[in-house]
Amino acid sequence: MSDQSEAERLIRCFDPAASFAAGAHENLILSPRWARIRRQHPLLATSPLADGPSVAWTTARHNLLTCRDRSIQLALATYQHRIRIEARIAMASLRDPAFDLHRHGHDLLDRHGEARSAVIVRREDFWIRSLPPDPEGYARFEFGNTFLLPITEGAMLAESKALW
Numbered sequence: 001m002s003d004q005s006e007a008e009r010l011i012r013c014f015d016p017a018a019s020f021a022a023g024a025h026e027n028l029i030l031s032p033r034w035a036r037i038r039r040q041h042p043l044l045a046t047s048p049l050a051d052g053p054s055v056a057w058t059t060a061r062h063n064l065l066t067c068r069d070r071s072i073q074l075a076l077a078t079y080q081h082r083i084r085i086e087a088r089i090a091m092a093s094l095r096d097p098a099f100d101l102h103r104h105g106h107d108l109l110d111r112h113g114e115a116r117s118a119v120i121v122r123r124e125d126f127w128i129r130s131l132p133p134d135p136e137g138y139a140r141f142e143f144g145n146t147f148l149l150p151i152t153e154g155a156m157l158a159e160s161k162a163l164w
Contacts, residue, residue, distance in 0.1 A: 004054040006120070007061035011044070013119040013148045014064060014076070015156075018044065020056065025049055027056035033151075034064075036160050037071045065122065075159070079149045080121060083112050086131065088138040101128065105143035118147035 011018045015033035022028075027047045035042035045060035067073065085108050093099050105128055113120060123145070131140035 002054075004057045006123070007057040009119045010121065010148060011057065011060050011064065013117075013150050016150070016153075018060075020053055022049065022053075027051070027053055029056050029060035031060075033075075033156060034072070037075055038067075038069050075151075076121075076148065079151055081116070081118060081147050081149050082144060083109055083118070083147055084142060084144040085109060085112060086140060086142050088134060088136075088140055090138055094139055101141070102126075105141070109143055109145050109147075113147045116147070117150045121146045121148050 011029065011031065015031045017033065018029060018031040020027065020029055026049050028043060029045040030042045031044040032042055034044045045056050045063050047055040047059055064072070064076075085105075087105070087108060089101075089104075094101070106123070106126060109126070110120070126143070126145045129142045129144075131142055133139055
């Protein structure tokens with residue numbers, strides 16, 4: 001998954017009505033929900049036109065996750081969900097030089113997140129914990145990270161009524 005698609009999925013999970021606009025000199029990411037919560041303009045991110053849409057989406061993701069506005073932090077925290085997965089892995093797989101435990105854990109978490117239509121918030125917050133082996137000789141690991149659940153139109157409508 002590319003940085004652009006991951007960033008775009010996170011922004012659209014936060015606001016399904018978010019849109020990309022290519023202007024004359026710059027790319028814009030606009031979010032009606034961002035404007036409603038912050039009570040300011042809907043501009044979530046901008047980037048030079050020459051940089052392409054990838055930079056605009058990743059800037060929007062960065063702006064959303066690092067926003068110090070308490071209402072944005074509360075909105076993100078309300079819809080975050082921690083996913084933990086326990087996996088049994090054969091010792092032969094662990095000895096295989098082609099096997100990447102880190103990648104395997106990310107793939108498992110991504111599948112669980114996609115089943116809930118959730119999007120990973122920060123890929124770098126991923127963690128692995130080893131567990132005692134099971135009686136059948138498999139190694140056991142627990143993987144985890146935080147995902148953002150999609151926000152329904154009903155929840156956003158209730159939120160907008162509470163803000164005003």
